[in-house]
Amino acid sequence: MEVSNNIIQNIKELIRNAQNNAVRAVNAERVLLYWNIGKYIVEEEQHGKEKAEYGKYLIKTLASELQKDFGSGFSSRQLELCRQFFVTFPIANTLRSQLSWSQYKLLLRIDNEDKRLYYIEEVCNNNWSARQLERQINSQLYERLLLSNDKEKVLAIAKQEAIPDKPIDIIKDPMVLEFLGLKPQDSYYEKDLEQALITNVQSFLLELGNGFSFVARQKRIQLEDDDFFIDLVFYNRLLRCFVIVELKTHKITHQDIGQLQMYVNYYDRTEKQEFENPTIGILLCADKNDAMVKYALPEDNSTILASKYQLYLPTEEQILAQLKNEEE
Template sequence: MDQLVSEIRQIISQSRESAARSINHALALMYWHIGRVIVEDEQQGQERATYGKALIKNLSIQLVAEYGENFSSRNLQLSRQFYLTFPIVNSVSSQLTWTHYKVLVRLDDTSKRAFYMAETEKNAWTVRQLERQINSLLYERLLMSQDKESVLAIAQSEAKPTHPHQVIKDPIVLEFLGLKPQASYYEQDIEAAIITHIQEFLLELGNGFSFVARQKRIIIESDEFKIDLVFYNRLLQCFVLLDLKMDKITHQDLGQLQMYVNYYDRDIKESYENPTIGVLLCADKNDAVVRYTLPANNTQLFASKYQLHLPTEQQLINEIRKELPNDQTDQR
């Protein structure tokens, strides 16, 4: 009996999810078609700008009276923009809701919009998660370490990440922890907050990450060490060791992380898995110390700054300029 009830529950749940997706897709298509007829009617007007504003205002008055606030001037204007942004009906994804599209059509950059659309579909982001990723400038942060074509190809599953720099972000934004930037914290405070918000932290880390362990204890001969956080990335097929540092990192910090990585490579990982990645998550870093401490061909150790607040666009521009050669920093 229990098994029968379980199977029926699964059928009901799957059917409800399927029905909800169908309804959401039908709703998105409804707004797309509304946008289409508005644009087509506008194109017949003599004074298009004035005519368009008056048309939407008059339409809204009539439709709100009959069908409610879902047909406000704002929604009709978004419907119009929806159609202009996605002029081919087959480009309207069945995986995204009208509310997703209301966020996406506000993005003017075509590549950025294509990236967020693909990532939302692939990761089943909620609207809130999509807005958070846009506000945390995810697309721009990824562009700091790779080119636009690679970012789009990975997002659209046309290519898989083959190098750690394609998945390791810098900076990592931790505004969801709810910690005040000006306050003083110990490393265990940040770690505890990450564990409390592990779902959001995995979302920030990106595609393919899963949580493995906290304060992972390792014994090297008679000495005991603890790795703050251990993850696994199924796309890169490797362990990712994360060590938290509250101060500016030193070459000793990098040396300790290198020891953890070596231990995992020699004693933990399987032969079919790729080399372990180590990430120092720090409040500040000296790029020159990192560069001179690590070998020139380093592909395993990374240092990422964490921010307890969302970066501004100017902050990100400043970070990007640090990564560019001097002769490119003034180019727009």
Template sequence: MDSLLSSIRHIILQSRQSAVRSVNHALTLMYWHIGQAIVEDEQQGHQRAVYGKALIKTLSETLVAEYGENFSGRNLQLSRQLYLTFPNVNALSSHLSWTHYKALMRLGGTDQRTFYGAETEKNGWTVRQLERQINSQLYERLLLSQDKESVLAIARSESKPTEPHQLIKDPLVLEFLGLKPQASYYEYDLENAIITHIQEFLLELGNGFSFVARQKRIYIEGDEFKVDLVFYNRLLQCFVLLELKLDKITHQDLGQLQMYVNYYDRSVRESYENPTIGILLCADKNDAVVRYTLPENNTQLFASKYQLHLPTEQQFIDEILRELPDQRKDST
């Protein structure tokens, strides 16, 4: 009886979700076709700037009177923009709503729209989650660690991530924790905030992460140690150990994390799993110290800064410029 009830509930839920998707997609297609009709009419020899503005106003007044506020001048302008931005109607995803597309149309670049659209469809992001990822400049943060083609290919599921750097972000943006940047707090407070907002934190970590444990005890020859947070990534098929530091990290911090990673590799992971990854999440770091502490061929340990507010565009310009010397050095 319980099993049957569970199955029926699952069927009902799936059917309702499918119905909502169908309605949302039909709405998007309606606006796209309205936009197409407006643009094609504009192109019939009229002076576009003057005629288009007057046309939208006249159309809106009539349509609002007949069908309601969904056909306001603003929505008719957005319909026109939807058609111009996505000229191929078959490219419109049934998994994205009209509100999703309104958010995507605000983006200036085709690659950005492609990335966020593909990630939204693949991960089932709500509009609020999509907006948050755009505001946290997820696309730009991933570009700091890899090339544009790789980022887009993974987003479209044309290829799977095979290296840790393809998933790990630097910095991590944790504004959802609600901690004030200038306030006094301890590592325990940061850890508690992460656990409280674990769903948002997993979204920020990226694709394929699942939470395993906090303050995980490990015993080495009678000595007890605790790993702050343990995750597993199903795409890379490996454990991910995360240590929290409120200050600038030192080489001793990296050494401690290396010990935890070595322990997991030798005592926990199975033969079919890939090497363990360690991430030191810190308030500040000296990239030179990190580089000289870790082996040149390091692929397991990473130091990522966290920030407690959404980044500005200038912050990312500065971050990219800061990374350029290292990128040029690596390519020589």
């Protein structure tokens, strides 16, 4: 007798769901435990006459006692994090069940409340792992989005209180592609960059922005007797449109813009359905001339974007300096 494959798959799915639910339950209890420990520490500190000195003594004493029964997971450093956790998130019912303790520890490093709120919303919306969250914080995602948007718009989109109505709301400039492992001094071709992006497609989609899904690579289109190949094609469910990405390892030229415009026009006229928005084209280039891009496109252009890529993570000072220049 044969057992139905459906019942096997259904039971496997039940087991996986139960395992995932168990992990989430344990994570929620762990986060709440550390929050309550921090609450007790802060409340006890407030009873001390010399708060600073008593606080240090309290944490040191607690660590010594707790580690006797519960091991090294309750070191002075861990208890100080619990204290900081409660101070930063003083209302228990505002804690997010989707966030792990590892993610909360990363968020505790952020002093800016708006910036911290932005990353919390993005973790919940996109199911980022702790590693993905750390990468986005280190690459200054929030600051890069502020280069082209105001703070209120960035936070509203993250909290899903506003829908992105134009590409620049979610597409970053510059893009940081350090996950490719390519070094600035390396000599490589566009096909190498394309292959590296495809190999790391999950990280690339994360860097592209929210709502992207992969459609095609080297998409062939035929115009009479001529063949053309589009580097990468994506679809964005938030913007409800196709997104074409052309890769250039040189400084952008007006010929590059013309080529991309042709691809965008083709998709608008042959692939786009009536309910979808116009196709977006992104030129991902090693360098760009903003003035040339401006005059090579119509004044009301909203579908062609040029985004410079970087093969390394920018420092916070570099991002803040760029933000300052934009404001002046």
